[in-house]
Amino acid sequence: MCVEQARLLLLLLTASGWRCVSGIRVFTAGDVKAVNGTDVRLKCTFQTSAAVRASSVTVSWSFRPLGPGHEETVFYYHEKPFAPPEGRFRRKVDWAGDISGRDASVVLRRVPFSFNGTFSCQVKNPPDVHGNVGEVRLQVVSSASLSEILVLCVTIGGAVLLVLLLVMIVASLRRCQRPRNPEPDLQNDLFSC
Structure with missing residues (x-):
């Protein structure tokens, strides 16, 4: 019950x-x-x-x-x-x-x-x-610890290096794509007049 x-x-x-x-x-x-x-x-x-x-x-x-x-x-x-x-x-x-x-x-x-x-x-x-x-x-x-400063420096340094590496790669690719000795195409120049 x-x-x-x-x-x-x-x-x-x-x-x-x-x-x-x-x-x-x-x-x-x-x-x-x-x-x-x-x-x-x-x-x-x-x-x-x-x-x-x-x-x-x-x-x-x-x-x-x-x-x-x-x-x-x-x-x-x-x-x-x-x-x-x-x-x-x-x-x-x-x-x-x-x-x-x-x-x-x-x-x-x-x-x-x-x-x-x-x-x-x-x-x-x-x-x-x-x-x-x-x-x-x-x-x-009183100031940020050495480890915090080190992390900040590594982060900024890594970002700068990454940007420099990208600029160097882009510059190299553009340089490789340009024709080395462009010879004038006389035939096309004659017909363009």
Whole structure:
């Protein structure tokens, strides 16, 4: 009898529109490097089983510094972006997300070394309010690493060599196609008058 009651209850809940809600899943880049004084995008995307409506989704970004210090609010979004009115992130963070595209990213402007630390992205979309918090560990460096510079040089050098090789091939083909000693065709010249 208990099995039949459980089935009936499940059938009634399903018919009433009730459904199981799984937790929201948040995805971030993990480790990110940025050169001091440049802008950097902190990517945060999410998956939810509930319908995404701009009026229901909230996004919270917070920051925990590497050294001593307390956690700070970086950014908040609910129907529109709310940048912090004071603190180290005042006028330093802009909304770069798109809720309908399940994107909750932000851009940090002109990052200083004091931004070294962990940024956390939390997204809620009721009834999906439980789930993981995405983290981005930002490392602000004084200049691009040697490997990044090397990759850039190899890429540019390879492109230049490719263009030079193509020009040499085209020039060689044109030179080979030209007649070497064109002899005047006297017969055709006589009849052309």
